Amino acid sequence: MTETTTAKQSCEAPLVPDKPYYEAHEIALYQADCLELLPQIPSDTFDMIFADPPYLLSNDGFTCHAGKMVSVNKGDWDRSQGVETDHEFVMEWLSACRRVMKKDATIWVSGTQHIIYSVGFAMQKLGFKLLNDIVWYKVNPPPNLSCRYFTHASEIVLWAAKSQKSKHVFNYEDMKATANEPFDLAGKQMKSIWAIRAPGKDEKTFGKHPTQKPLRLLNRIIRASTNPDALILDPFVGSGTTAISALLNHRRCVGIDAEQDFLQLAAMRLAEAGTNRTLNLEQ
Secondary structure, eight states: OOOOOOOOOOOSGGGSSSOOSEEETTEEEEESOHHHHGGGSOSSOEEEEEEOOOOOOOSSOEEEETTEEEEOOOOGGGOOOOHHHHHHHHHHHHHHHHHTEEEEEEEEEEEOTTTHHHHHHHHHHHTOEEEEEEEEEOSSOOOOSSSSSOOOOEEEEEEEESSTTOOOOOOHHHHHHTOOSTTSOTTSOOOSEEEOOOOOGGGOTTOOOTTOOOHHHHHHHHHHHOOTTOEEEETTOTTOHHHHHHHHTTOEEEEEESOHHHHHHHHHHHHHHHHOTTSOOOO
Protein backbone atom coordinates (compact mmCIF):
# COMPACT_ATOMS: atom_id res chain seq x y z
CA MET A 1 0.00 0.00 0.00
CA THR A 2 1.29 3.48 -0.84
CA GLU A 3 0.55 6.70 1.00
CA THR A 4 -2.87 8.25 0.42
CA THR A 5 -4.51 11.28 1.92
CA THR A 6 -6.93 10.49 4.75
CA ALA A 7 -9.82 12.42 6.23
CA LYS A 8 -8.59 15.10 8.59
CA GLN A 9 -9.40 15.22 12.29
CA SER A 10 -8.24 18.26 14.23
CA CYS A 11 -5.52 17.89 16.87
CA GLU A 12 -6.02 21.44 18.07
CA ALA A 13 -6.93 22.38 21.64
CA PRO A 14 -10.62 21.19 21.56
CA LEU A 15 -9.35 17.58 21.44
CA VAL A 16 -8.22 17.97 25.06
CA PRO A 17 -9.74 20.37 27.63
CA ASP A 18 -6.30 21.32 28.97
CA LYS A 19 -4.39 24.21 27.40
CA PRO A 20 -1.44 22.88 25.38
CA TYR A 21 2.11 23.74 26.41
CA TYR A 22 2.92 24.24 22.73
CA GLU A 23 0.75 24.38 19.63
CA ALA A 24 1.66 25.14 16.01
CA HIS A 25 1.46 23.53 12.58
CA GLU A 26 -1.11 20.99 13.85
CA ILE A 27 1.27 19.77 16.55
CA ALA A 28 0.11 20.03 20.17
CA LEU A 29 2.23 19.26 23.25
CA TYR A 30 0.74 18.86 26.72
CA GLN A 31 2.47 18.92 30.09
CA ALA A 32 0.79 16.13 32.02
CA ASP A 33 0.99 12.57 33.21
CA CYS A 34 -0.33 10.58 30.26
CA LEU A 35 -2.42 8.45 32.63
CA GLU A 36 -4.25 11.60 33.71
CA LEU A 37 -4.62 13.18 30.27
CA LEU A 38 -5.49 10.18 28.09
CA PRO A 39 -8.88 9.56 29.80
CA GLN A 40 -9.91 13.06 28.66
CA ILE A 41 -9.37 12.17 24.99
CA PRO A 42 -12.27 10.56 23.07
CA SER A 43 -12.04 6.89 22.15
CA ASP A 44 -10.96 5.92 18.63
CA THR A 45 -9.00 9.13 18.01
CA PHE A 46 -5.50 8.24 16.79
CA ASP A 47 -4.23 6.56 13.64
CA MET A 48 -0.91 5.58 15.19
CA ILE A 49 0.96 5.75 18.50
CA PHE A 50 4.68 5.78 19.12
CA ALA A 51 5.67 5.27 22.75
CA ASP A 52 9.15 5.47 24.23
CA PRO A 53 8.31 4.76 27.88
CA PRO A 54 10.74 4.86 30.81
CA TYR A 55 13.18 1.95 30.48
CA LEU A 56 13.65 1.85 34.28
CA LEU A 57 17.43 1.80 33.91
CA SER A 58 18.36 4.24 36.67
CA ASN A 59 20.07 2.03 39.24
CA ASP A 60 23.04 4.18 40.36
CA GLY A 61 25.33 2.41 37.87
CA PHE A 62 27.63 3.91 35.25
CA THR A 63 28.00 3.94 31.50
CA CYS A 64 30.32 5.49 28.93
CA HIS A 65 29.37 8.66 27.05
CA ALA A 66 31.71 10.60 24.77
CA GLY A 67 34.64 8.68 26.24
CA LYS A 68 33.75 9.52 29.84
CA MET A 69 32.26 7.48 32.67
CA VAL A 70 28.83 8.92 33.52
CA SER A 71 25.92 7.91 35.74
CA VAL A 72 23.07 5.94 34.18
CA ASN A 73 20.59 7.78 36.40
CA LYS A 74 18.13 9.83 34.37
CA GLY A 75 15.61 10.86 37.02
CA ASP A 76 13.09 9.45 39.46
CA TRP A 77 10.76 8.77 36.51
CA ASP A 78 13.23 6.12 35.28
CA ARG A 79 13.62 4.13 38.52
CA SER A 80 12.20 0.63 38.83
CA GLN A 81 9.55 0.07 41.49
CA GLY A 82 9.91 -3.71 41.32
CA VAL A 83 8.89 -6.18 38.63
CA GLU A 84 5.20 -6.43 39.52
CA THR A 85 4.64 -2.69 40.01
CA ASP A 86 6.55 -1.92 36.82
CA HIS A 87 4.36 -4.35 34.85
CA GLU A 88 1.19 -2.85 36.34
CA PHE A 89 2.33 0.54 35.03
CA VAL A 90 2.93 -0.93 31.56
CA MET A 91 -0.53 -2.51 31.55
CA GLU A 92 -2.10 0.76 32.66
CA TRP A 93 -0.60 3.06 30.04
CA LEU A 94 -0.95 0.51 27.22
CA SER A 95 -4.62 0.03 28.08
CA ALA A 96 -5.15 3.80 28.10
CA CYS A 97 -3.44 4.06 24.71
CA ARG A 98 -5.47 1.22 23.21
CA ARG A 99 -8.74 2.97 24.09
CA VAL A 100 -7.84 6.07 22.07
CA MET A 101 -6.64 4.11 19.02
CA LYS A 102 -8.86 3.83 15.95
CA LYS A 103 -9.91 0.29 15.08
CA ASP A 104 -7.23 -0.05 12.38
CA ALA A 105 -4.53 1.87 14.25
CA THR A 106 -1.13 0.54 15.24
CA ILE A 107 1.26 1.23 18.10
CA TRP A 108 5.05 1.15 18.22
CA VAL A 109 6.86 0.77 21.57
CA SER A 110 10.62 0.96 22.00
CA GLY A 111 12.61 -0.55 24.83
CA THR A 112 15.54 -2.58 26.06
CA GLN A 113 15.50 -5.92 27.86
CA HIS A 114 14.64 -4.08 31.07
CA ILE A 115 11.07 -3.35 29.95
CA ILE A 116 10.28 -4.65 26.46
CA TYR A 117 9.30 -8.18 27.50
CA SER A 118 6.78 -6.74 29.94
CA VAL A 119 5.43 -4.62 27.07
CA GLY A 120 5.11 -7.63 24.75
CA PHE A 121 3.30 -9.70 27.38
CA ALA A 122 0.97 -6.80 28.20
CA MET A 123 0.14 -6.30 24.53
CA GLN A 124 -0.96 -9.91 24.21
CA LYS A 125 -2.99 -9.75 27.43
CA LEU A 126 -4.78 -6.59 26.24
CA GLY A 127 -5.73 -7.97 22.82
CA PHE A 128 -3.22 -6.29 20.53
CA LYS A 129 -1.97 -8.17 17.47
CA LEU A 130 1.83 -8.27 17.38
CA LEU A 131 3.06 -7.48 13.86
CA ASN A 132 6.84 -7.18 14.11
CA ASP A 133 9.69 -6.88 16.54
CA ILE A 134 12.09 -4.43 14.96
CA VAL A 135 15.74 -4.56 16.01
CA TRP A 136 17.16 -1.06 16.03
CA TYR A 137 20.87 -1.80 15.59
CA LYS A 138 22.90 1.14 16.88
CA VAL A 139 26.00 1.36 14.74
CA ASN A 140 27.72 3.67 17.26
CA PRO A 141 26.97 2.20 20.74
CA PRO A 142 28.98 3.17 23.84
CA PRO A 143 31.40 0.50 25.09
CA ASN A 144 30.60 -1.81 28.00
CA LEU A 145 32.67 -0.60 30.97
CA SER A 146 32.42 -3.74 33.11
CA CYS A 147 33.64 -6.10 30.37
CA ARG A 148 31.27 -8.70 31.82
CA TYR A 149 28.55 -8.46 29.14
CA PHE A 150 28.25 -8.06 25.40
CA THR A 151 28.12 -4.40 24.35
CA HIS A 152 24.51 -3.22 24.27
CA ALA A 153 24.11 -2.26 20.62
CA SER A 154 20.38 -2.59 20.00
CA GLU A 155 16.88 -1.78 21.15
CA ILE A 156 13.66 -3.58 20.31
CA VAL A 157 10.71 -1.71 18.82
CA LEU A 158 7.49 -3.72 18.99
CA TRP A 159 4.85 -2.96 16.36
CA ALA A 160 1.28 -4.05 17.06
CA ALA A 161 -2.23 -3.51 15.70
CA LYS A 162 -5.13 -2.66 17.98
CA SER A 163 -6.78 -6.05 17.47
CA GLN A 164 -6.62 -9.27 15.48
CA LYS A 165 -9.20 -7.79 13.08
CA SER A 166 -7.39 -4.50 12.43
CA LYS A 167 -6.67 -3.68 8.79
CA HIS A 168 -3.51 -1.77 9.55
CA VAL A 169 -1.63 0.58 7.23
CA PHE A 170 1.69 -0.66 5.89
CA ASN A 171 3.25 1.26 3.03
CA TYR A 172 5.02 -1.81 1.70
CA GLU A 173 6.15 -0.45 -1.65
CA ASP A 174 7.58 2.70 -0.08
CA MET A 175 9.59 0.64 2.40
CA LYS A 176 10.75 -1.71 -0.33
CA ALA A 177 11.89 1.21 -2.47
CA THR A 178 13.94 2.72 0.36
CA ALA A 179 15.52 -0.48 1.69
CA ASN A 180 19.21 0.37 1.99
CA GLU A 181 20.44 -1.37 5.10
CA PRO A 182 23.45 -3.68 5.28
CA PHE A 183 20.86 -6.42 5.80
CA ASP A 184 18.77 -5.49 2.74
CA LEU A 185 19.17 -5.48 -1.01
CA ALA A 186 18.01 -2.39 -2.90
CA GLY A 187 14.47 -2.85 -4.17
CA LYS A 188 13.87 -5.95 -2.05
CA GLN A 189 11.68 -6.33 1.02
CA MET A 190 12.89 -4.27 3.96
CA LYS A 191 13.89 -6.52 6.85
CA SER A 192 13.21 -6.05 10.55
CA ILE A 193 16.80 -5.14 11.45
CA TRP A 194 17.46 -1.42 11.03
CA ALA A 195 20.98 -0.02 11.25
CA ILE A 196 20.54 3.58 12.39
CA ARG A 197 23.00 5.75 14.30
CA ALA A 198 22.03 7.23 17.65
CA PRO A 199 21.32 10.99 17.51
CA GLY A 200 24.36 13.14 16.80
CA LYS A 201 25.16 16.73 17.71
CA ASP A 202 23.06 18.02 14.83
CA GLU A 203 19.94 16.70 16.59
CA LYS A 204 20.95 18.14 19.97
CA THR A 205 21.39 21.80 19.05
CA PHE A 206 19.07 23.01 21.81
CA GLY A 207 20.12 20.58 24.52
CA LYS A 208 20.20 16.90 25.37
CA HIS A 209 17.56 14.38 26.35
CA PRO A 210 18.76 11.18 28.06
CA THR A 211 16.80 8.83 25.78
CA GLN A 212 16.41 10.84 22.58
CA LYS A 213 15.55 8.80 19.48
CA PRO A 214 17.07 9.61 16.07
CA LEU A 215 14.86 11.44 13.59
CA ARG A 216 15.68 8.83 10.97
CA LEU A 217 14.10 6.09 13.12
CA LEU A 218 10.84 8.01 13.54
CA ASN A 219 10.76 9.01 9.88
CA ARG A 220 10.79 5.36 8.91
CA ILE A 221 8.18 4.33 11.48
CA ILE A 222 5.80 7.14 10.54
CA ARG A 223 6.17 6.65 6.79
CA ALA A 224 5.76 2.89 7.09
CA SER A 225 2.56 2.88 9.13
CA THR A 226 0.66 6.10 8.43
CA ASN A 227 -0.60 8.19 5.53
CA PRO A 228 -0.45 12.00 5.15
CA ASP A 229 -2.70 13.87 7.63
CA ALA A 230 -2.71 10.91 10.03
CA LEU A 231 -3.11 11.83 13.69
CA ILE A 232 -0.28 10.46 15.84
CA LEU A 233 0.06 10.22 19.63
CA ASP A 234 3.27 10.10 21.65
CA PRO A 235 2.41 9.65 25.35
CA PHE A 236 6.06 10.09 26.44
CA VAL A 237 7.08 12.72 23.91
CA GLY A 238 10.35 13.78 25.60
CA SER A 239 12.45 15.93 23.28
CA GLY A 240 9.79 15.84 20.57
CA THR A 241 11.34 13.67 17.85
CA THR A 242 7.99 12.03 17.06
CA ALA A 243 6.32 15.42 16.72
CA ILE A 244 9.13 16.77 14.53
CA SER A 245 8.93 13.77 12.22
CA ALA A 246 5.15 14.15 12.05
CA LEU A 247 5.54 17.81 11.09
CA LEU A 248 8.14 17.15 8.42
CA ASN A 249 6.16 14.25 6.97
CA HIS A 250 2.84 16.14 6.87
CA ARG A 251 1.18 14.28 9.72
CA ARG A 252 -0.39 15.72 12.88
CA CYS A 253 0.67 14.88 16.40
CA VAL A 254 -0.32 15.11 20.05
CA GLY A 255 2.57 14.73 22.48
CA ILE A 256 2.38 14.33 26.25
CA ASP A 257 5.13 14.60 28.85
CA ALA A 258 5.21 15.40 32.55
CA GLU A 259 8.64 17.06 32.47
CA GLN A 260 8.65 20.78 31.60
CA ASP A 261 12.36 20.77 30.72
CA PHE A 262 11.74 18.12 28.06
CA LEU A 263 8.77 20.01 26.63
CA GLN A 264 10.79 23.21 26.47
CA LEU A 265 13.44 21.34 24.48
CA ALA A 266 10.77 19.83 22.22
CA ALA A 267 9.19 23.24 21.62
CA MET A 268 12.50 24.77 20.54
CA ARG A 269 13.20 21.87 18.19
CA LEU A 270 9.71 22.11 16.72
CA ALA A 271 10.03 25.86 16.20
CA GLU A 272 13.20 25.26 14.18
CA ALA A 273 11.60 22.43 12.21
CA GLY A 274 8.59 24.61 11.43
CA THR A 275 10.79 27.20 9.73
CA ASN A 276 13.10 24.70 8.04
CA ARG A 277 11.12 21.94 6.37
CA THR A 278 14.24 20.80 4.51
CA LEU A 279 15.75 18.99 7.49
CA ASN A 280 17.20 15.57 6.71
CA LEU A 281 14.37 13.16 5.90
CA GLU A 282 16.62 10.33 4.77
CA GLN A 283 15.05 6.94 5.40
